[in-house]
Amino acid sequence: MNIIAWLLLGLLAGAIAKAIYPGHQGGGILATIVLGVLGAFVGGSLYTLLTTGTLQLAATGLSIPGLIIAVIGAIIAIFLWGLMTRRAV
Template identity: 75%
Template sequence: MNLIAWVILGLLAGAIAKAIYPGTQGGGILATMILGIVGAFLGGSLYSLLATGTLQLTAASLSIPGLVVAVLGSMLAIFLWGLMARHA
């Protein structure tokens, strides 16, 4: 997937995850995009682990199922970021 598609998927997934995730999260558009891209990697990698049984560093594709996986991964990234930020 090219860089522009990654940015679009990251923006969409990050924005949807921030809207769904309870509570308030700080950060602007850049933080949303970074968490969305990290979430796409997390979601894609976890999906490939569950589907194939092997851990591969992949990202979700720019499709409806890929967006769902990326949003779930972004929610996981927001949760993990909240845990790290609370202890810092």
């Protein structure tokens, strides 16, 4: 059940982040889920760092605050992915 919850959270967070982030990101539903799950880990880790002062790999849970943190993390993941895949002109 935990994996299904992470996939659902990833799909929701990735879709919301893609809707919020300006520009065209491309990718299908699989890319949306992957960016959302990565966002949950990035957001959860940053939240843990800010609240406890320690850096650990943590994911958010399937809740409204967890979804907000996952969306913020997914926006960061989309931004970083854009930086890595941008072609030099």
